[in-house]
Amino acid sequence: MTRMKYMVASLVVLSAFHRFNDEEFIIRSFHKHNGASRNLMASTLLKSDSYNPGRFCPHCGYADNMLCNERVQFLIQRYKKSETEAMQNEELLSRCKTPLIVHKVHAEEDEPSVILHAGPHKTGTTALQAFIYDLMFVNHTIFLQDNLRVPTYDELPGVFAKEGVGLNLPHCSINGFKRNGGNMNAGMCERMRKAFPLFVQDAYNKSQNLLIVAEDLDRAAIDFNRLRFYLQPYKKIKVAATYRRLHDWLPSWYNQIVDHYTIIYAKGEQNYPSFVEWIDKNYDDRLEAHAIKVSDRYRSCDFVESVHIINMHEVGKKSIEHFFCNHLQARSVCRVIREGAEPSKSNIGTNHEYERLAIKAKLGGKIPTDFSKPVQLTRAARYLKARVEEVNATLPRKCPNDALLEKIFQTEMEQERTFFPEWHESQGGEEGLRQSFDTAVEAKFCAFDVDKILDYGILNSIFKEFPEIFYSWR
Numbered sequence: 245m246t247r248m249k250y251m252v253a254s255l256v257v258l259s260a261f262h263r264f265n266d267e268e269f270i271i272r273s274f275h276k277h278n279g280a281s282r283n284l285m286a287s288t289l290l291k292s293d294s295y296n297p298g299r300f301c302p303h304c305g306y307a308d309n310m311l312c313n314e315r316v317q318f319l320i321q322r323y324k325k326s327e328t329e330a331m332q333n334e335e336l337l338s339r340c341k342t343p344l345i346v347h348k349v350h351a352e353e354d355e356p357s358v359i360l361h362a363g364p365h366k367t368g369t370t371a372l373q374a375f376i377y378d379l380m381f382v383n384h385t386i387f388l389q390d391n392l393r394v395p396t397y398d399e400l401p402g403v404f405a406k407e408g409v410g411l412n413l414p415h416c417s418i419n420g421f422k423r424n425g426g427n428m429n430a431g432m433c434e435r436m437r438k439a440f441p442l443f444v445q446d447a448y449n450k451s452q453n454l455l456i457v458a459e460d461l462d463r464a465a466i467d468f469n470r471l472r473f474y475l476q477p478y479k480k481i482k483v484a485a486t487y488r489r490l491h492d493w494l495p496s497w498y499n500q501i502v503d504h505y506t507i508i509y510a511k512g513e514q515n516y517p518s519f520v521e522w523i524d525k526n527y528d529d530r531l532e533a534h535a536i537k538v539s540d541r542y543r544s545c546d547f548v549e550s551v552h553i554i555n556m557h558e559v560g561k562k563s564i565e566h567f568f569c570n571h572l573q574a575r576s577v578c579r580v581i582r583e584g585a586e587p588s589k590s591n592i593g594t595n596h597e598y599e600r601l602a603i604k605a606k607l608g609g610k611i612p613t614d615f616s617k618p619v620q621l622t623r624a625a626r627y628l629k630a631r632v633e634e635v636n637a638t639l640p641r642k643c644p645n646d647a648l649l650e651k652i653f654q655t656e657m658e659q660e661r662t663f664f665p666e667w668h669e670s671q672g673g674e675e676g677l678r679q680s681f682d683t684a685v686e687a688k689f690c691a692f693d694v695d696k697i698l699d700y701g702i703l704n705s706i707f708k709e710f711p712e713i714f715y716s717w718r
């Protein structure tokens with residue numbers, strides 16, 4: 245089937261269940277009770293706004309390209325008004341009233357749920373997303389059989405389509421939109437602000453469970469008040485995130501990021517950082533997008549009923565089957581999975597060290613190959629790797645400093661002892677984690693010392709063999 249391509253996929257799936265499944269080892273909430281996992285009740289650290297009809301609506305659209313709260317800030321800055329004076333502007337008040345939402349009233353035990361799966365990135369969400377929309381394309385009622393509602397592009401419109409539909413929600417919820425790293429501005433979210441509330445209201449009135457799985461819900465810049473506004477009138481908001489060990493997750497993140505900028509690096513427009521350079525500069529920022537930190541942010545929201553963490557290492561390659569069959573207990577979808585339905589794509593990262601070495605050699609005048617086309621770089625990297633292995637060359641490498649490595653290890657150990665204590669011990673405890681960590685450092689953390697390789701001429705004989713154009717290379 246034809247598919248549009250977008251930067252980072254998101255997942256949109258729906259909950260068939262009013263609660264999460266309490267499975268030993270696999271799903272853990274933030275508190276344990278009598279040795280079993282249980283729901284985490286929302287804290288009140290971040291109090292969400294009340295959206296009574298007729299009150300000022302900060303998240304409504306003042307104009308196609310401006311929200312009401314942005315208009316307030318404009319009046320304050322442009323005309324030097326106080327916030328109180330700006331809020332008294334007649335045109336602002338006429339355009340920015342919270343609308344009345346007419347909805348069905350459910351008994352507490354019958355309240356449908358919204359499940360937000362917040363990724364994060366590099367935890368298998370692309371495969372899950374592809375599976376869902378592939379299945380919808382074949383059978384658009386399959387999820388409804390499990391009382392699941394999946395938003396289509398028309399119901400959650402934006403710059404992301406097909407299996408990426410879910411991304412439109414977080415990107416329209418980012419504080420500052422594009423100014424804060426989003427892919428959409430207020431104007432680009434205008435259609436979403438009109439269509440999505442109607443979709444949510446319709447699903448709620450039909451007592452349908454709604455889950456939006458979008459890896460960009462891991463963004464630290466999410467405006468939770470705006471997100472809550474979009475999810476009205478649902479009262480039960482549940483969040484899920486997938487845990488992946490930092491020593492696997494960080495290299496995977498790096499590989500995806502540099503893959504997006506390969507041609508820019510090849511042109512010399514930006515420096516191609518090694519993993520060692522990248523992690524030294526970005527570790528603290530990247531940690532904010534890790535499952536534990538993401539879960540902490542949602543746990544701090546008073547509108548979130550519960551937060552669950554799924555252990556990616558425990559569910560393994562059966563993550564999609566686990567999600568639908570065990571976690572959501574969606575019988576119809578589970579049946580087609582066990583009958584052989586699979587996703588059409590995944591987002592498995594690859595090591596780019598030989599590409600980085602080839603680019604640095606090209607920019608240093610060592611090889612003549614033209615890398616303006618990605619296929620040429622791919623072929624050159626494969627050729628270089630094969631020749632290095634053929635001559636059995638030992639290339640010098642650099643590794644992250646010991647202090648940073650120990651910091652990462654201690655963070656991992658604390659996370660697993662807190663959220664997956666039984667599983668952690670079943671994997672050998674601290675000793676088992678240390679072995680896994682050291683293996684990952686050796687295989688994924690250490691990078692070629694490209695400067696030394698080029699300055700010492702270690703591969704000069706191989707570089708001289710490079711053609712200007714690779715017509716093919718296995």
